[in-house]
Amino acid sequence: MRTLIVGFGKMGMLHAATVRMLPGGGDIVIAETSPLVRQGIAAIAPGTRVIADYAEALADPALTHAVIATPTASHAPIFRRVAARVPRIFVEKPFAADHASAQAAADCLPSGARGGVRVGHCIRFSPLFLEAKRLLDAGAVGTIERFDATMFSSDVLKPAKSWRFKGAAAGGGVLLDLGSHLVDMTRFFFGMPEELTGRTESLVSAGTEDRFESEWSYAGFSGRLEASWSKPDCRKASLQIRVKGSNGELSVSDDAVELRLASPAAGLPAGATRRSITALERPVPFDLAGTVYAMQLEAWWNAPIAGDAGVNSLDENLADLRLLDAIRRSQGQRIRPR
Amino acid sequence: MIDRVILGDNAFFGVNHRSRTEGDSLAKRFEDPREVARVCAAAKHHGAGGIMLSSHHRTPSILAALRERPELRDFRIYPNIPYLMKYVQRSTQAGIGGMMGDIFSTGPWHRRAATLARGGWAYLRKDFRKMIEVAVELELEPYRKHPVPAVFLHNGLADLALGLGWTEVFHIWDRLIRRKYRAIPGFGTLNQVKMSEALEAAGLAAPLIMAPFNMAGFHMNPSREVCEASLAGGRYTLLAMNVLVSGAADPEAAFRYLGSHPGVRHMVIGATSEAHLAQNELLLKKHLGV
Secondary structure, three states, X not given: OEXXXXXXXXXXXXXXXXXHOOOOOOXXXXXXXXXXXXXXXXXXXXXXXXXXXXXXXXXXXXXXXXXXXXXXXXXXXXXXXXXXXXXXXXXXXXXXXXXXXXXXXXXXXXXXXXXXXXXXXXXXXXXXXXXXXXXXXXXXXXXEEEEEEEEEOOOOOOOOOOHHHOHHHHOOOOOOOHHXXXXXXXXXXXXXXXXXXXXXXXXXXXXXXXXXXXXXXXXXXXXXXXXXXXXXXXXOOEEEEEEEEOOEEEEEOOOEEEEEEOOOEOOEOOEEEEXXXXXXXXXXOOOOOOHXXXXXXXXXXXXXXXXXXXXXXXXXXXXXXXXXXXXXXXXXXXXXXX | OOOOEEEOOHHHHOOOXXXXXXXXXXXXXXXXXXXXXXXXHHHHHOOOOEEEEEOOOOHHXXXXXXXXXXXXXXXXXXXXXXXXXXXXXXXXXXXXXXXXXXXXXXXXXXXXXXXXXXXXXXXXXXXXHHHHHHHHHHHHHHHOOOOOOEEEEOHHHHHHHHHHOOOHHHHHHHHHHHHHHOOEEEEEOOOHHHHHHHHHHOOOOOOEEEEEOOOOOOOOOOOHHHHHHHHHOOOOEEEEEOOOHHHOOOHHHHHHHHHOOOOEEEEEEOOOOHHHHHXXXXXXXXXXXX
């Protein structure tokens, strides 16, 4: 087995190191366009195989897996070429810059044989968010009345230089960056909305949005999403979902699930309950920057190729991109995203 | 030799794994570096020999505050570098190239000029080892006036090198810290067992490893039991961290657990109040004979 790592930036490094620690994952080849990075790897780790053009590796008969961790707008074209050769591909989130290019790339693989493709929405593996979802499904807060989902970071407090903040390479601003996590987790919690409105705005960046908000409507309840990467004083990016129901409230973030219930439900007592990450997190074979990264790659590594389902599957990400497109398009108008 | 008990710095920078709100409120309290120095003085009084201190942007002012207190002159500093969050954020904002530019533009201007010249020369020659050396020099610059028994490579970088199989990074670190700084090279990790095996396989005998070790098994990968068995092998020195599970563990039970593992000789413990420091001192004496 050999894994091609396309792109050796922050996420490419993280995934490469984690893949190497998976059973059978030790053999990797890195494709990186920056000569400086290639020279650095050659100087510090001369045994590492590193190439400039990922396409060179596609003729390698030993190649079985690929990780795509390049700027977002390049995901879909790279995916199309890699998928013709390797069906087991992990793509950093978001899968593509928009739904149309994602759908065109997805169509490279026949329906029913897309199980080996997964996208890097790592929060889906967070034990806290999974516990919150379990409690919601078990009816802890009763009938859902309203939710509020936010994701903030301090990444862009002044005009920034990285590709992430340039429309052409990133394919968008905070909507595709933090927003893709936020939309994915909100859809995971509550499903596809019947209607939504959205509004984006630039705060410090020229040519891309730094903040967005969106209102999602369902039969019987609604909720609001907001993301900004220009919020001061965020030590790191943080996602929070708060839900109000007929029996109380639930709040989940990256440190705890907290509930306040009017009457006992889902095995929980009335009153306040708090479950923190220190109680819920479980060890992993290899932890680099958070257990969720190891868990998402392990799930991808072992996923059956046959079938299209699974956590962070292509189909799920096509749904996310449909929602992201709708928020971008809406600018205050009501849109039916389904 | 490193101290048996070292004060942790997470709270001073707003890091709390169990509660971000609590972390934020502590970060506010410790915005004044004299408040950190006050806790250090209390920690010393209660048996801590030094403090683990990341190269956070506030570290120089904290070190200056420590120097203002005569009783802390021999309080030892354990740098844990680099402070990864600042580089993660910078690489997000400016890419890997922008982040490297930042590394070489920190520190006071007169020293920066000298290191920049060497860093720039190394860059032009594509001498990556020299670039690493210059980057480490810049990171360690604020600690120059303090006793530094050991310097730790932050777990984010150490584990990245471990995962990639780049063991040459460990050799570079080992040589640099021993020869240039006359200190013990330490390796932070969230993968205690794999790290110890990799360091041993790389020929670095009896290394100093800083890793989580606690009764809850929190951050102990691949499992608490495997970590315990590995430590019992006695092939490395462990500096145990996360020993109180970010305040989630009952202190009595947490220290009793540590005392039941003879391999736990050194630990880094976060505490911010006189009451907690005094309690820790009592429990350390009771369960570990410190």
